[in-house]
Amino acid sequence: MKVMIVEDEMLLAMELETEVEMAGHVVTGTAMNRKQVGDLLRAHRPDFAFVDIHLQDGPTGIDIGRDLASKGIPYVFVSGNIKKVPADFAGALGAIEKPYTMNGMKNALAYISAILVGEEDVTPPASLVLAGDDVLTTVSAGTRSPALLCDAQHIQARRD
Amino acid sequence: MQENDQNRSEARDAGERLVARHVREDPFAAAFKATRMPMIVTDPNQADNPIIFCNTAFEKLTGYSSSEAVGRNCRFLQGPETNPTTVARIRAAISAGSDIAIDILNYKKDGEPFWNALFLSPVRDENDKIIYFFASQLDFTNVRSREADLAAARHRAEEEVAAHTEKLEAALEARSLLVHEVDHRVKNNLLTMASIVKLQTRITRDEGQKRALMSVLNRVEALSTVQRKLFPLEDVSRFDVADFTKELVTDLVEAVGRKDIRLTLDLHPLYVPAVKVTPLSLIVNELVGDAVRRGLSDGGGDIHVVVKRLNGHFLIRVEDTSIPVEVDAETAEIGRILLETSARQVDAKIEKRIDGHRTMVDVTLLVDSQESRH
Numbered sequence: 001m002k003v004m005i006v007e008d009e010m011l012l013a014m015e016l017e018t019e020v021e022m023a024g025h026v027v028t029g030t031a032m033n034r035k036q037v038g039d040l041l042r043a044h045r046p047d048f049a050f051v052d053i054h055l056q057d058g059p060t061g062i063d064i065g066r067d068l069a070s071k072g073i074p075y076v077f078v079s080g081n082i083k084k085v086p087a088d089f090a091g092a093l094g095a096i097e098k099p100y101t102m103n104g105m106k107n108a109l110a111y112i113s114a115i116l117v118g119e120e121d122v123t124p125p126a127s128l129v130l131a132g133d134d135v136l137t138t139v140s141a142g143t144r145s146p147a148l149l150c151d152a153q154h155i156q157a158r159r160d
Numbered sequence: 161m162q163e164n165d166q167n168r169s170e171a172r173d174a175g176e177r178l179v180a181r182h183v184r185e186d187p188f189a190a191a192f193k194a195t196r197m198p199m200i201v202t203d204p205n206q207a208d209n210p211i212i213f214c215n216t217a218f219e220k221l222t223g224y225s226s227s228e229a230v231g232r233n234c235r236f237l238q239g240p241e242t243n244p245t246t247v248a249r250i251r252a253a254i255s256a257g258s259d260i261a262i263d264i265l266n267y268k269k270d271g272e273p274f275w276n277a278l279f280l281s282p283v284r285d286e287n288d289k290i291i292y293f294f295a296s297q298l299d300f301t302n303v304r305s306r307e308a309d310l311a312a313a314r315h316r317a318e319e320e321v322a323a324h325t326e327k328l329e330a331a332l333e334a335r336s337l338l339v340h341e342v343d344h345r346v347k348n349n350l351l352t353m354a355s356i357v358k359l360q361t362r363i364t365r366d367e368g369q370k371r372a373l374m375s376v377l378n379r380v381e382a383l384s385t386v387q388r389k390l391f392p393l394e395d396v397s398r399f400d401v402a403d404f405t406k407e408l409v410t411d412l413v414e415a416v417g418r419k420d421i422r423l424t425l426d427l428h429p430l431y432v433p434a435v436k437v438t439p440l441s442l443i444v445n446e447l448v449g450d451a452v453r454r455g456l457s458d459g460g461g462d463i464h465v466v467v468k469r470l471n472g473h474f475l476i477r478v479e480d481t482s483i484p485v486e487v488d489a490e491t492a493e494i495g496r497i498l499l500e501t502s503a504r505q506v507d508a509k510i511e512k513r514i515d516g517h518r519t520m521v522d523v524t525l526l527v528d529s530q531e532s533r534h
């Protein structure tokens with residue numbers, strides 16, 4: 001799939017790009033602020049995006065996420081402060097908390113690419129905090145293990 | 161002036177007539193004169209309702225002699241700070257011919273104000289006509305000032321508390337911002353460190369070097385997972401080893417990508433203080449990593465991980481069954497050193513049992529019951 005990376009730490013963006021490519025995907029580009037996201041989107045429509053919340057031009061990741069959701073582009077937040085993710089997840093599939101591990105990112109990426117192509121029998125990894133069920137079912141009727149459901153609730157409680 | 165004198169002399173006469181009506185032995189009159197309660201009688205049937213009689217206690221309280229008070233309306237006791245609303249209420253009671261009990265600020269002859277608990281009541285004849293007003297005065301300035309002092313003290317205390325609370329809230333806010341900022345930087349730095357190691361791993365061609373770098377990355381990432389599980393603003397001792405273990409193990413086993421690894425978990429919330437977080441997390445990381453390296457990643461198998469309290473001890477158990485493969489000496493060595501050193505730091509005991517293809521490692525340590533119950 002074609003993946004857009006929205007991240008203002010260039011070293012992190014570069015490594016994430018490598019991991020995405022090693023998993024067999026294509027990176028359409030890396031954006032460090034809202035304007036660059038707009039430019040990138042005009043050039044290539046991605047199938048999926050990773051979106052950091054705090055960017056060069058402030059905490060614009062949330063608005064970028066809402067824009068992507070309105071265009072029907074699935075995405076996940078990648079943030080050091082999961083509490084900043086709004087309660088409705090701004091249309092995101094979920095969130096990956098920084099500092100993620102190589103395995104955590106690899107597993108999340110595998111899960112995301114599986115559900116985006118419509119696979120149903122996939123279990124979400126511990127590294128991916130999923131948004132509410134209703135958000136998920138709009139993309140896929142993916143199954144969720146009870147353990148992961150627990151995790152999502154746990155995170156919900158933390159955010160409160 | 162003449163008219164005034166005339167009025168006063170009439171008031172005096174009325175007072176004398178009133179007194180004359182009571183023989184010397186009349187106990188009520190005697191009591192009226194002798195009581196310590198200041199009292200007066202006024203005559204509403206004379207112009208301006210003058211005082212026609214006052215007792216000794218009244219003279220003593222106000223400093224006005226009987227001859228000065230008699231013939232004058234009570235309003236001479238009022239002064240600059242007297243509340244006009246109070247005066248209006250007294251006047252209304254008099255016109256209505258009703259009783260009134262009210263607190264009024266009055267002034268003594270020397271100008272000193274006093275708080276007067278005034279009670280005023282009409283006296284009626286057999287035809288129900290008001291012939292006198294009777295009034296008693298009670299000086300409660302001391303009570304009033306004590307109340308005022310108390311109220312002022314309470315007010316000052318409340319103001320101080322409010323000011324302190326505001327300062328504390330500002331300090332807490334600053335602390336909160338600072339903690340979040342530091343937490344954010346630590347997280348970013350951990351991920352940046354991991355990125356640098358990954359970059360070096362990709363660039364280097366030497367397999368041994370690659371292995372060494374991955375070994376470093378594995379431990380840096382264990383610490384990354386710890387940092388994610390710490391709650392910056394809450395009690396930092398609320399780190400749950402079970403929660404950490406679950407994420408670490410599932411991430412690792414999933415990433416190995418073998419369907420033939422059967423993972424079972426027996427995890428119970430176990431909270432530890434911040435000082436023990438790093439060594440305990442490294443212990444879990446080494447035990448699980450070792451099990452994966454010794455065979456799970458090559459030939460699959462079973463792995464069972466336990467984190468629980470057991471008879472006042474804290475138990476971490478990793479049990480695996482797999483076909484053993486040779487682990488290179490350096491990898492085994494660093495794993496062993498990290499495990500033993502971390503165990504020593506938290507005073508934990510390591511017990512390893514090997515039974516055929518099954519390996520079981522128990523790490524036990526005493527936990528303060530205070531720590532684990534949250």
